[in-house]
Amino acid sequence: MLNLVLFGPPGAGKGTQSEKLIKEYNLIHLSTGDLLRSQIAAGTELGLRAKQLMDQGLLVPDEVVIGMIDYKLRENQPAAASETPTVGGFIFDGFPRTVPQAEALDHLLAQYDTKITTMVALVVDDEELIRRLLKRGETSGRPDDQNEELIRRRVMEYNNKTKPVADYYGQQDKYVAIDGIGDIDTIFEAICSEIKRADVGAE
Ligand code: AMP
Numbered sequence: 346m347l348n349l350v351l352f353g354p355p356g357a358g359k360g361t362q363s364e365k366l367i368k369e370y371n372l373i374h375l376s377t378g379d380l381l382r383s384q385i386a387a388g389t390e391l392g393l394r395a396k397q398l399m400d401q402g403l404l405v406p407d408e409v410v411i412g413m414i415d416y417k418l419r420e421n422q423p424a425a426a427s428e429t430p431t432v433g434g435f436i437f438d439g440f441p442r443t444v445p446q447a448e449a450l451d452h453l454l455a456q457y458d459t460k461i462t463t464m465v466a467l468v469v470d471d472e473e474l475i476r477r478l479l480k481r482g483e484t485s486g487r488p489d490d491q492n493e494e495l496i497r498r499r500v501m502e503y504n505n506k507t508k509p510v511a512d513y514y515g516q517q518d519k520y521v522a523i524d525g526i527g528d529i530d531t532i533f534e535a536i537c538s539e540i541k542r543a544d545v546g547a548e
Contacts, residue, residue, distance in 0.1 A: 347434035353467035354503040356474040371433035377410045377440040402498030411449045463543035464514040467525030
């Protein structure tokens with residue numbers, strides 16, 4: 346199993362690279378941002394509560410996103426232990442965003458006798474992120490992409506609460522940083538090389 350955490354601030358290109366990675370490695374894409382937006386679209390209670398925080402550029406509580414990931418991992422396990430898994434693994438996009446989320450993910454994966462293979466961080470400076478997100482806001486339809494102050498708050502949340510997650514994986518020797526500025530295919534190839542290195546190292 347390849348279980349990849351794709352890490353980086355909002356606008357780093359995690360969604361774009363995830364799309365390519367799921368095809369290349371036959372992975373299931375788990376994006377907590379996407380899962381929360383579908384709860385909002387469905388008008389659920391959870392969605393309504395999450396929306397209030399998302400609209401302010403703030404993180405939603407750990408237990409909410411951990412619960413969603415728990416559910417999705419369970420949903421995607423082979424029905425019987427003897428059944429050969431049809432998926433190559435999972436790609437975690439926008440999760441974990443805090444150290445307690447990272448600890449919970451390790452714990453959840455251990456229940457399925459698996460673990461994170463590696464965490465690849467896409468590095469992009471703050472001003473470039475703001476430029477990219479404002480541009481994305483012209484077409485994404487996401488309210489949190491359309492206001493510079495809100496975008497700055499999201500980047501600040503990342504710097505304050507999410508960056509320490511890199512150290513968490515660093516302590517497990519599973520952190521690698523890649524330049525997230527440049528050609529999409531070149532960045533993709535750099536991620537693939539790191540996956541290969543991590544996979545060989547794990548054998
Ligand atoms: P994203 O699509 O990953 O940029 O996430 C959009 C918004 O959803 C974030 O600004 C947070 O409010 C919320 N969110 C997504 N994932 C998480 C997470 N793992 N922990 C807390 N909040 C999250």
